[in-house]
Amino acid sequence: MTITATSFDWVRELVHRESAIVLQPGKEYLVEARLLPIARQMGMADVGKLVDTVRQRPDPDSTRRIVEALTTNETSWFRDGDPFTTLTSTVLPALQASRGPHERLQIWSAACSSGQEPYTIAMLLEDALPGAAARVSITATDISREMVQRTKAGRFSQLEVNRGLPAPMLVRHFTRAGSEWEVSPALRRMVTASTCNLAAPLPRMGPFDVVYLRNVLIYFDLPTKQSILRRVRELMRPDGWLFLGAAETTLGVDDSWERVVLGRSSAYRPLKGA
Amino acid sequence: MYQEQWLFSAPADTGERRRRSDAAPLLAELLDEATVQGIADEAWLALVGEAEVLVPLPGEPVTDPISSWVEIVGPWNGAVVLTCDRTTAEELARCLLREHAPDVLDPEDVDDALGELANVIGGNVKAVLPGPSVLGLPAVGAAPAPGGPTDTCRIDVLWRGRPLTVSVQGPAGA
Amino acid sequence: MRALVIDDSRAMRRIVSGILEGFGYEVRQAGHGREGLDVLEQGWVPDLACVDWNMPVMDGLQFVSAVRANPAWRQVTIMMVTSESEHTQIVRALAAGAHEYVIKPFTADAIRDKLALLGLLPEGASL
Structure with a gap:
């Protein structure tokens, strides 16, 4: 010891x-x-x-x-629920109203860890949006190369698929691969994974309609939080949506966002003219 | 045996010997020691305790063995057998029951807990094998000694320094 | 909230019951499907039934079918908790009328997550 x-x-x-x-x-x-x-x-x-x-x-x-x-094995699908359910109930209808029918939707999962978040988004959109595979691209990034590899592989252990993944979605989108479960090729085609350090200048990406930047700002000091939020905003469409972790907010950090209450959680949208 | 034909899409003239020789390499491809170890590791992590590890090292032979097993019946017939000594089995039962464990465990509690571990590992082994298969109810007692000629795949591990084996035995009755 | 835990392993019954009691459930236990049906027939209809698959006398799938065949028990949410883990088995259980499926081995958090999905996690038990 x-x-x-x-x-x-x-x-x-x-x-x-x-x-x-x-x-x-x-x-x-x-x-x-x-x-x-x-x-x-x-x-x-x-x-x-x-x-x-x-x-x-x-x-x-x-x-x-x-x-x-x-907190390993703590990573849930649909972690905190609302940021995902509101994607299809609120965010997607708003985007569909303002985008052309053939315009691609670009979504960024900015701290994707082992891949539960980007594949949760992919499953929701495939179930809610006809032709999602052709219309949606999900960029998944993480600072850890190992996590990026895991996301690319799209394989999850029995203990991992037990964590908050609805059984109907498991059977619809996964197949068994030995003692693990593998996400369908259609979902894997929607997700592109690469390494990215949020605290450094970001690669050319986007512009994103929706960004999930969840449970990662908490690790940084105030000036770094501010510069991350500024760089993220530069990669977003002006009418885009940002989701943060349950314990995170832009309030008191960066005043160029508008907070929108959605269900029991919140989303943030770039303030016009900010 | 007709199920075996169904599984391997064997031509009508495939004889008994041919089928057996086809079955062995296929099973080995599906189920290796790493897969069994992975399944057992998850069972331990979730049910025995979040920091409980099975160290892949063979220990001394078990002196006072108790085994629990479940049978798998389907295209492949066999059993998944968990063997350890009685003291280890009692300790496992206590871990499973956590705060619900009585001061004095009765033998039924020990058999039940060891049987449930075999059921959990067996169910996950079954899912790796070609199906459809049926999982039997757990049994506890003296099973064929692990390491016997019928072992298809076996792991020897140490849990809290004590030896324990998980063996996939079969094909039974072939 | 009431939960019925059906499993032929008493260790597993205690584990699942302990988790549910921790969330404030009033729990009854049964050792197989037939015993589980007896509990319902005596008028104790639970909000949630956690059901193992392989059991003597009456297996979990038969129990699910029997519960679904009785309109008076429509309110019962059924969650399989079993080591049966093939894709086809999960499809069978859902087709028979189970709402959710937890594969053994599981952690207490896995049960909590599923209850949250089902809207069966009492307020204040979310962490």
Whole structure:
């Protein structure tokens, strides 16, 4: 056991702050088991060293990797529900009204992790929009090359498909591939995955009609949040829609967005003339 | 056996020997040790505990063995067998029951928990194999020793330092 | 909210019941489909039935068909909780009238997510 009580408390607070998930006391072994691979990848001997390093010099990438390692298998399809259900109930009808019938819809999943978010979007649109495969392109990006590879593969374990994916959608859009489940070729064709560091100048992409930038701003300081939101806005259509994580907002960060209440969640739209 | 013909789309003149030799490589392609380990890992993670790992290392032979198994009947016939010693089985039962575990486990609790683990692993093994197949109800007792000539695929692992095996045995009755 | 948990494994019944009780459900248990039907026939009609597939006497699929054949039990939401995990089996269960399907092994979070999808997660139990 290399992790001290202080380090464990720090990890607990971090995970709770960023994910609202509570690590009970006594879960030191879990922290050890999940963080050791990260420590090794970063060239450190043990988890204690990893925690000390990140505490002294916090950086968003390492922080996010730690939180994700401790919340793995926590990634749900339809995470938080409303940002996805409102896509087809509100956002899509609005876009269809203002776009030509042959205009492509471009959607960006900006922190796609292992791919649940872009494929959730793809499933919803394929079910709601006739000819979606030809009309919709979903750009999925993540800072982690490993996550981008997983998204491209479109394969999910039994435990992963159990997390919030409605059974009718599982049977409609997935097939078994050995002990895993594979998303249909039609959905995979809608999704293009690549690496992207949100905190650096962004590649030429878009312009996007809808952006999902969820549970990633929380890892950055205020000036970086502001520059990310500014760069994202530059890649969006003027009447586009931005979805943030449940604990995130543009309010008090960047005043060039208009907040629109949708169900129990909110979307943000670029303010005209901002 | 007619089901086997259906599965492999075997021509009418395919003899018993031919079918057997066709079956073995196909099964090995579908079900290797890594697949069985992956299935067992998920069962442990979800049911036994979120930090419980099966270390893929063979241990000492089990001295006081107890086995649980489920049969698979379909194009491929066989069984998925979980074997460990009794102390390990009791510890597994406690992990499954968590705070609901009684102070003194009765043998039925142990058999039931070990049987359910075989059911969960067996169901997922069945899904990897060609179907349609039927999964039998779990049974507990002395099964054919893992490592016997009927093992199609077997993993030897350590859980909390104690040996445990998962073996896919078959084809039964062939 | 009432839930009926049907599984031939008592360990599994306790696990599923424990999760549902944690969400505030009043839970009854049955060891196979026939016992489950007995509970309904005695007038205890649950909001949710969590049903295993392979069980002695009456299996889960037969239970689903029997519940769906009785209009008085239309309000019962059925969620299969089983190690049967082929694509075709899930299709069969949904066709028979199950609403949701959880593949064993599962975590408590998986049950919570499915209940949220079904609108059967009581307020305040969402985290």
